[in-house]
Amino acid sequence: MSAVLDLAPSTEEGVATALRNAAAPLAVEGSGTTLGMLRPVQASRTLSTRNLTGITLYRPQEMVLSARAGTTLPEIEAALGEHNQILVPEPPDLRALLGTEGAPPPTIGGLVAANLSGPRRITGFALRDTVLGIRFVNGAGEVLRSGGRVHKNVTGLDLCKLLAGSHGTLGVITEVTLKLGPAAPRTATLAVPVEDEAAGIAALSAGLTSPYGVTGAAMLPAGTAAAGLSGPVALLRLEDLEASVNYRMARLQGALPGGRVLEGDESRALWRAIRDAAPLSPGEAEAVWRLSLRPSAAPAAVRALRGAIGARLLLDWGGGLIWAVGPATEAAHEAVVGAARAAGGTFTLFRAPDPLRAAVAVIPPEPPALAAIAARVKAALDPTGRLNPGRMRPGA
Amino acid sequence: MIALPLPKPEVLGRRNEILAGLRALVPGDGVITEPLRLRPYETDGLSAYRQMPLAVVLPTSTEQVAAVLRFCRDNGVRVVPRGAGTSLSGGALPLADAVVVGMMRMNRILEVSFEDRLAVVEAGVTNLGITKAVEGQGFFYAPDPSSQLACMIGGNVMMNSGGAHCLKYGVTANNLLGVKIVTVDGEVLEIGGAHLDAAGYDWLGIITGSEGQLGIVTEVTVRILRAAEGQRAMLAAFRSTEVAGAAVDAIMASGVIPVALEFMDRPCIHACEAFAHAGYPLDAEAMLIIEVEGSAEEQDALLESIRGICARFDPISMRVATSAEESTAIWKGRKGAFGAVGRISPDYLCMDGTIPTGELPHVLRRIGEMSEEYGLGVANVFHAGDGNLHPLIMFDANDPESFRRAEAFGADILRLCVEVGGCLTGEHGVGVEKRDLMPVQFTAPELAQQRRVKSAFDPDWLLNPAKVFPLEGNGALTVAAE
Numbered sequence: 110m111s112a113v114l115d116l117a118p119s120t121e122e123g124v125a126t127a128l129r130n131a132a133a134p135l136a137v138e139g140s141g142t143t144l145g146m147l148r149p150v151q152a153s154r155t156l157s158t159r160n161l162t163g164i165t166l167y168r169p170q171e172m173v174l175s176a177r178a179g180t181t182l183p184e185i186e187a188a189l190g191e192h193n194q195i196l197v198p199e200p201p202d203l204r205a206l207l208g209t210e211g212a213p214p215p216t217i218g219g220l221v222a223a224n225l226s227g228p229r230r231i232t233g234f235a236l237r238d239t240v241l242g243i244r245f246v247n248g249a250g251e252v253l254r255s256g257g258r259v260h261k262n263v264t265g266l267d268l269c270k271l272l273a274g275s276h277g278t279l280g281v282i283t284e285v286t287l288k289l290g291p292a293a294p295r296t297a298t299l300a301v302p303v304e305d306e307a308a309g310i311a312a313l314s315a316g317l318t319s320p321y322g323v324t325g326a327a328m329l330p331a332g333t334a335a336a337g338l339s340g341p342v343a344l345l346r347l348e349d350l351e352a353s354v355n356y357r358m359a360r361l362q363g364a365l366p367g368g369r370v371l372e373g374d375e376s377r378a379l380w381r382a383i384r385d386a387a388p389l390s391p392g393e394a395e396a397v398w399r400l401s402l403r404p405s406a407a408p409a410a411v412r413a414l415r416g417a418i419g420a421r422l423l424l425d426w427g428g429g430l431i432w433a434v435g436p437a438t439e440a441a442h443e444a445v446v447g448a449a450r451a452a453g454g455t456f457t458l459f460r461a462p463d464p465l466r467a468a469v470a471v472i473p474p475e476p477p478a479l480a481a482i483a484a485r486v487k488a489a490l491d492p493t494g495r496l497n498p499g500r501m502r503p504g505a
Numbered sequence: 506m507i508a509l510p511l512p513k514p515e516v517l518g519r520r521n522e523i524l525a526g527l528r529a530l531v532p533g534d535g536v537i538t539e540p541l542r543l544r545p546y547e548t549d550g551l552s553a554y555r556q557m558p559l560a561v562v563l564p565t566s567t568e569q570v571a572a573v574l575r576f577c578r579d580n581g582v583r584v585v586p587r588g589a590g591t592s593l594s595g596g597a598l599p600l601a602d603a604v605v606v607g608m609m610r611m612n613r614i615l616e617v618s619f620e621d622r623l624a625v626v627e628a629g630v631t632n633l634g635i636t637k638a639v640e641g642q643g644f645f646y647a648p649d650p651s652s653q654l655a656c657m658i659g660g661n662v663m664m665n666s667g668g669a670h671c672l673k674y675g676v677t678a679n680n681l682l683g684v685k686i687v688t689v690d691g692e693v694l695e696i697g698g699a700h701l702d703a704a705g706y707d708w709l710g711i712i713t714g715s716e717g718q719l720g721i722v723t724e725v726t727v728r729i730l731r732a733a734e735g736q737r738a739m740l741a742a743f744r745s746t747e748v749a750g751a752a753v754d755a756i757m758a759s760g761v762i763p764v765a766l767e768f769m770d771r772p773c774i775h776a777c778e779a780f781a782h783a784g785y786p787l788d789a790e791a792m793l794i795i796e797v798e799g800s801a802e803e804q805d806a807l808l809e810s811i812r813g814i815c816a817r818f819d820p821i822s823m824r825v826a827t828s829a830e831e832s833t834a835i836w837k838g839r840k841g842a843f844g845a846v847g848r849i850s851p852d853y854l855c856m857d858g859t860i861p862t863g864e865l866p867h868v869l870r871r872i873g874e875m876s877e878e879y880g881l882g883v884a885n886v887f888h889a890g891d892g893n894l895h896p897l898i899m900f901d902a903n904d905p906e907s908f909r910r911a912e913a914f915g916a917d918i919l920r921l922c923v924e925v926g927g928c929l930t931g932e933h934g935v936g937v938e939k940r941d942l943m944p945v946q947f948t949a950p951e952l953a954q955q956r957r958v959k960s961a962f963d964p965d966w967l968l969n970p971a972k973v974f975p976l977e978g979n980g981a982l983t984v985a986a987e
């Protein structure tokens with residue numbers, strides 16, 4: 110990719126014009142944080158939304174914020190912090206994990222396009238679930254909207270959902286409107302040392318099946334460390350009013366004895382590290398996968414991943430999310446795919462050197478009937494195939 | 506009056522042959538063709554619109570649904586999916602040349618896993634049926650539409666249903682993990698599953714709320730949640746709707762999200778009180794019902810905090826429940842609101858627009874003015890925390906002029922919702938009712954884009970046609986519904 114040919118319009122109309130005038134496919138990106146994710150794009154020019162910046166609407170009492178796609182996560186978090194509000198799914202900053210430390214912080218458009226959610230996903234809200242509205246430009250260069258700025262909206266087909274997680278292959282997101290949540294006055298984490306993953310997931314399940322409103326349930330396996338804690342340790346987070354957290358933490362400790370409580374900033378630093386998968390620090394020659402599966406299947410998957418590729422791991426979402434780091438080889442990839450399949454779950458190759466991610470299926474293949482629908486949906490939004498060709502699957 | 510596509514003569518002409526084909530696929534009494542037995546299917550919860558279908562099919566398995574859809578596709582027969590028929594937007598209104606596929610016989614609970622906090626159920630299981638299956642262990646299924654006793658999870662998925670408790674727990678879309686869906690070609694697709702956030706396009710997201718436009722859902726995997734230790738309600742009555750609206754804003758801005766925050770205006774308070782004798786304040790212009798949850802101590806603390814906020818708005822009265830029984834009494838009137846309005850008016854249209862909550866006072870004032878202009882009563886009850894209005898427009902169905910005015914009044918309310926930054930429907934769906942208002946909210950290119958996505962799933966537009974999208978531009982010949 111040549112910088113000379115890089116397009117970075119500062120207006121939505123500029124994005125539309127760029128797409129209408131594009132004679133060849135474009136690689137779509139925000140700040141480039143997740144460029145190493147999925148497959149290398151087959152395009153020689155890039156179209157970035159990084160110059161579409163600024164918060165365009167913020168109504169704290171309505172818990173709604175709109176921002177242009179290129180607005181960065183720290184900018185949004187700072188604005189929300191002034192009103193004690195948060196992005197409930199706590200979208201991650203994966204620069205360290207993806208080896209893009211040199212890039213600017215992730216943009217909200219990029220995060221939505223990748224549908225990246227952090228630990229609080231366990232409470233029921235993925236980033237895409239909090240997208241109330243979206244403005245985007247389709248492959249034909251038409252400026253379109255879906256959704257709006259109200260919390261409930263079932264008017265017509267929800268194209269917000271299709272765009273979220275489509276990695277720029279169906280449209281270029283120019284602005285998003287997000288549902289917000291209140292920041293809890295108090296956060297604390299119960300860290301319970303455990304024997305192994307099976308015991309850890311059982312502890313997380315005990316927390317999640319309690320009536321105490323756990324908002325984070327992760328595990329550092331043996332050999333990993335974060336915020337002064339060393340695995341294997343199960344971590345349960347409470348966030349609420351002062352009195353509620355006190356009451357609930359006492360009961361959680363009663364149910365899961367022997368743990369230690371991390372307070373305030375210590376708790377926040379821990380969950381930021383888990384959010385960003387920071388304990389994993391993969392090397393240049395390593396690959397990173399993310400498996401999504403039912404928590405009860407996780408212990409067997411962990412054993413399989415360790416046995417087959419000696420993976421370094423991090424568990425979140427009550428055990429339903431496994432980050433795995435291992436050798437960047439096709440054999441290792443096949444082993445991960447096999448472990449995901451055996452668990453009845455799914456996988457994503459998050460990071461690998463270009464040759465590997467160009468050679469393998471980076472997400473599970475779709476059955477033929479769904480692949481046919483996918484091709485028609487792609488054509489419905491991007492009729493000439495200009496947007497991020499090859500990003501998710503070969504030729505699509 | 507709403508228009509429907511002209512029936513296909515070739516389908517009506519081959520009626521007997523088509524019915525015989527369906528009977529071969531769904532044996533026993535699973536195919537209904539006699540007019541008397543078809544009659545219950547001629548309308549859904551929006552009973553102002555009626556149309557007898559060609560036939561009703563009641564499959565008992567995903568395989569039968571697939572066979573029926575394949576057969577209908579091969580024969581060019583339109584298909585209208587139906588759950589319990591509780592749609593208030595005419596989403597399950599039949600067409601004269603269509604086969605209604607009713608899901609009520611697929612009502613098995615296939616798996617419950619407390620460890621994984623999920624349940625796998627067939628599409629015809631009722632919303633409350635899921636909670637009933639797991640409440641013994643202290644769990645529940647969160648979205649709770651008013652019709653939860655009757656409505657089916659498959660229909661909830663199709664309409665992305667909400668309910669009073671969605672303020673905290675989200676709508677159907679936020680509580681789904683997967684679906685099994687049959688395409689118009691009779692292909693069975695497994696979307697999502699017993700895990701969060703699959704990679705690839707978010708098929709689950711686009712299917713949820715698609716109102717039967719993309720396929721028929723036969724199985725659903727839902728998240729189940731552990732219930733809080735308890736919950737309790739309070740009510741607060743105010744001198745004006747503006748003041749009550751301001752109190753809602755203040756509660757939401759305080760950082761405490763109640764589990765439910767319901768708003769009733771004066772006509773609604775009076776109708777509900779006459780019906781339920783819940784002890785509602787009849788001198789109030791507006792009333793809030795606020796529910797919190799947690800341990801007894803937490804409930805006390807939360808209710809005290811909300812009481813303090815409400816006290817700043819010069820309330821006429823406040824009543825904090827001190828027991829579960831008192832909470833039930835506070836909710837009793839609200840839960841019976843639709844029935845209560847049904848007692849004071851021969852008929853009513855229940856509207857379903859959503860607005861930014863800051864626009865509440867303005868919108869309620871305009872609805873009041875329009876009520877006088879149209880000469881029709883209106884009672885307002887809604888989910889205030891998320892701005893989802895349910896104005897109940899009272900009219901007399903035996904007077905066609907009254908119905909015409911009610912429809913026009915309703916359309917004006919929805920236009921107003923869009924004008925202030927809201928939308929045409931918050932939880933009931935577009936169906937046939939709001940179809941022709943879609944251009945109020947969307948531009949022509951936006952509607953065309955949605956139609957192209959629909960076509961990607963259903964190229965011949967056989968699935969629930971004449972719903973959601975305006976007929977103009979479809980080239981369909983139209984005929985008025987009965």
